[in-house]
Amino acid sequence: MNIRSxxxxxxxxxxxxxxxxxxxxxxxxxxxxxIDHFVFDFAIPTYANFQASTEKLxxxxxxxxxxxxxxxxxxxxxxxxxxVLSWSVAExxxxxxxxxxxxxxRIFFWPDTRSRxxxxxxxxxxxxxxxxxxxxxxxxxxxxxxxxxxALEVLLFRGDxxxxxxxxxxxxxxxxxxAISNNLVNISREIFVAWHSPDAFQETIxxxxxxxxxxxxxxxxxxxxxKSGAEMTELISAVKLRPALGDTAKKSKPKRAAFWRSGLTxxxxxxxxxxxxxxxxxxxxxxxxxxxxxxYARNLLFDARQVENTLTKLIDEKKPWKEQVTETNSxxxxxxxxxxLGGVKDILSIYYPxxxxxxxxxxxxxxx
Amino acid sequence: MGLILSMVINRRYxxxxxxxxxxxxxxxxxxxxxxxxxxxxxxxxxxxxxxxLDRTGQIQAIVPLPGRGHDVALSPQRTKAVIFSRRxxxxxxxxxxxxxxxxxxxxxxDNRHFYGHGFFSPDGRLLYAAENNFEQERGxxxxxxxxxxxxxVGEYECHGIGPHQxxxxxxxxxxxxxxxxxxxxxxxxxxxxxxPDMRPSLTYLDRRTGELVDQVFLPPELHQLxxxxxxxxxxxxxxxxxxxxxxxxxGVNIVGFHKIGQSPELIALPTRLQRQTKYYAGSIAxxxxxxxxxxxxxxxxxxxxxxxxxKALVGITESRDICGIAETGKRFYxxxxxxxxxxxDGVEISQQDVLWDNHLRSF
Numbered sequence: 001m002n003i004r005s006x007x008x009x010x011x012x013x014x015x016x017x018x019x020x021x022x023x024x025x026x027x028x029x030x031x032x033x034x035i036d037h038f039v040f041d042f043a044i045p046t047y048a049n050f051q052a053s054t055e056k057l058x059x060x061x062x063x064x065x066x067x068x069x070x071x072x073x074x075x076x077x078x079x080x081x082x083x084v085l086s087w088s089v090a091e092x093x094x095x096x097x098x099x100x101x102x103x104x105x106r107i108f109f110w111p112d113t114r115s116r117x118x119x120x121x122x123x124x125x126x127x128x129x130x131x132x133x134x135x136x137x138x139x140x141x142x143x144x145x146x147x148x149x150x151a152l153e154v155l156l157f158r159g160d161x162x163x164x165x166x167x168x169x170x171x172x173x174x175x176x177x178x179a180i181s182n183n184l185v186n187i188s189r190e191i192f193v194a195w196h197s198p199d200a201f202q203e204t205i206x207x208x209x210x211x212x213x214x215x216x217x218x219x220x221x222x223x224x225x226x227k228s229g230a231e232m233t234e235l236i237s238a239v240k241l242r243p244a245l246g247d248t249a250k251k252s253k254p255k256r257a258a259f260w261r262s263g264l265t266x267x268x269x270x271x272x273x274x275x276x277x278x279x280x281x282x283x284x285x286x287x288x289x290x291x292x293x294x295x296y297a298r299n300l301l302f303d304a305r306q307v308e309n310t311l312t313k314l315i316d317e318k319k320p321w322k323e324q325v326t327e328t329n330s331x332x333x334x335x336x337x338x339x340x341l342g343g344v345k346d347i348l349s350i351y352y353p354x355x356x357x358x359x360x361x362x363x364x365x366x367x368x
Numbered sequence: 369m370g371l372i373l374s375m376v377i378n379r380r381y382x383x384x385x386x387x388x389x390x391x392x393x394x395x396x397x398x399x400x401x402x403x404x405x406x407x408x409x410x411x412x413x414x415x416x417x418x419x420x421l422d423r424t425g426q427i428q429a430i431v432p433l434p435g436r437g438h439d440v441a442l443s444p445q446r447t448k449a450v451i452f453s454r455r456x457x458x459x460x461x462x463x464x465x466x467x468x469x470x471x472x473x474x475x476x477x478d479n480r481h482f483y484g485h486g487f488f489s490p491d492g493r494l495l496y497a498a499e500n501n502f503e504q505e506r507g508x509x510x511x512x513x514x515x516x517x518x519x520x521v522g523e524y525e526c527h528g529i530g531p532h533q534x535x536x537x538x539x540x541x542x543x544x545x546x547x548x549x550x551x552x553x554x555x556x557x558x559x560x561x562x563x564p565d566m567r568p569s570l571t572y573l574d575r576r577t578g579e580l581v582d583q584v585f586l587p588p589e590l591h592q593l594x595x596x597x598x599x600x601x602x603x604x605x606x607x608x609x610x611x612x613x614x615x616x617x618x619g620v621n622i623v624g625f626h627k628i629g630q631s632p633e634l635i636a637l638p639t640r641l642q643r644q645t646k647y648y649a650g651s652i653a654x655x656x657x658x659x660x661x662x663x664x665x666x667x668x669x670x671x672x673x674x675x676x677x678x679k680a681l682v683g684i685t686e687s688r689d690i691c692g693i694a695e696t697g698k699r700f701y702x703x704x705x706x707x708x709x710x711x712x713d714g715v716e717i718s719q720q721d722v723l724w725d726n727h728l729r730s731f
Contacts (some may be wrong), residue, residue, distance in 0.1 A: 361689025
């Protein structure tokens with residue numbers, strides 16, 4: 001394909017918005033400090049945890065494949081839960097290496113409106129000998145639907161998953177599970193390395209400026225961090241909760257929720273909220289606000305606590321998710337979550353940006 | 369004022385209360401003829417609406433909308449405008465520009481939603497609208513009878529997911545479609561469901577039969593460049609711009625042009641400008657003699673003007689959150705999310721207490 005380098009006929013003196021906002025020196029320093037805290041105290045430890053959880057999961061899947069027992073399967077399920085929880089904290093970071101090479105979709109292909117995961121898993125389990133996945137098969141070039149947590153969830157938690165625990169095991173199924181867990185290890189390592197290495201994405205995010213390919217100023221980085229948190233809260237409300245709850249109990253669609261098979265729907269959201277709190281606290285975002293405005297940071301903590309407490313109540317009910325979306329008391333609690341979630345979103349998407357002068361324009365939001 | 373419409377009220381919504389009325393400036397003559405100016409969707413503290421502006425940027429009439437609007441289709445006689453809802457909305461509103469009355473409201477079927485763009489047939493009898501057949505994950509072009517309360521009379525297959533802007537080329541036989549490639553479902557509003565597999569295209573259909581005339585795809589490394597907006601340039605070229613869905617890195621060109629039967633070509637902006645786009649273009653427009661095209665980059669807060677023959681960059685207009693572009697003869701006007709209407713030389717024409725939405729149309 002031809003690419004034409006454009007020539008200049010009229011060269012205007014250009015100074016641009018955020019990059020040329022001549023941010024005050026103290027602002028610059030505090031932005032830079034917040035970015036460093038975000039990188040070293042939040043992003044790197046978060047991805048380190050995620051990587052560690054995938055490695056543990058991978059080891060246990062390997063053990064299961066070697067010795068298929070109910071206890072071994074149960075250990076894998078526990079490791080799967082830990083991986084989902086560590087991912088759920090990392091899920092809050094919605095930019096950077098996780099967005100490259102389709103990593104976010106390869107880890108967590110969801111929502112899946114056309115049941116691609118289930119169909120792809122079934123197709124793989126019914127594959128002919130030459131197309132079977134071996135434990136060492138690299139999945140990176142295959143459909144994202146079979147590469148990550150949703151596909152592993154189907155293998156581990158669907159009605160037929162006890163075949164993994166049968167004496168002698170189900171070699172096809174186990175090899176597939178092992179290939180997925182191995183894939184998750186590879187992806188989580190790649191992300192960790194990109195954040196941890198001084199000359200990879202870490203450099204990009206810490207050296208904003210006119211020659212930086214991604215960020216022209218530290219203000220843009222802070223804007224990206226805030227946008228990431230706001231997007232997470234919107235994702236929880238509009239995508240993880242509302243579609244499953246429906247307008248009425250009768251119209252609820254519990255299988256629209258994430259991780260409904262493994263019963264981790266609510267814990268996934270709870271860990272998302274923990275991640276949002278950690279994002280603010282570990283990055284010391286409140287330090288960016290003038291003293292008089294720091295109440296907004298406390299408001300975020302208050303709203304987040306409301307969400308967490310309500311989720312704890314719901315988790316402690318120990319009821320199937322399918323019942324919780326229809327049963328009056330549980331449903332009321334689930335609907336209540338949308339209020340404090342809205343509060344968290346407003347703080348990240350309106351108050352912080354407004355106070356810091358970082359509002360995204362009406363037309364700059366994810367648009368058409 | 370306070371006109372109640374004689375129309376079919378559709379299923380999932382209808383314009384409630386105030387939304388079924390027109391708010392016009394006191395001195396406005398309802399039968400005023402020879403109006404010219406601009407139309408744009410907007411947001412105010414009271415909600416969503418569309419407005420007619422005169423050439424000085426003053427609002428002459430406002431139509432409240434039941435949700436966020438997007439683009440406007442003008443009838444060939446330029447007497448009627450249809451405002452489309454933004455995806456995943458499903459409403460359309462016909463506005464008679466001679467009387468400033470809303471004269472029809474309609475909706476997409478329950479299993480479709482609008483993408484916010486469409487156009488009239490040359491005789492004004494049919495309206496074509498880019499739609500999402502979301503259960504099948506296929507794009508289509510809905511066809512509505514503009515003389516019969518916009519009853520839906522058919523649809524064309526778009527041969528891809530996510531058709532966005534659709535325009536009728538000047539031969540009046542060929543429809544050009546910017547097929548963005550992104551699957552969405554209204555159950556998960558605005559969530560992108562197929563980023564790893566998206567396959568945007570420029571697609572051309574025969575207006576009379578719906579048959580595929582041509583379809584071109586971008587190279588594999590650009591399969592995540594969602595082609596969203598198009599405008600016809602000179603010599604049967606179609607200019608396009610997109611929004612890159614992959615990781616933002618150097619080297620992604622998001623503006624280009626294409627001619628049926630040939631390969632698409634991309635325009636490489638200077639590196640700093642390219643980065644400045646944030647790889648996100650908001651709209652595109654061509655001037656009256658097709659010598660210039662303008663493309664806006666709301667995330668980068670600027671608009672470029674490119675000579676369609678030499679492909680040279682001939683102007684830059686800076687403005688925060690700039691997005692809507694309309695031609696006025698050989699020149700362009702632009703609107704932004706701060707309520708400003710701006711000339712291409714950057715001079716502010718007017719400031720209104722609204723947020724101008726993505727698109728601006730002149731008539």
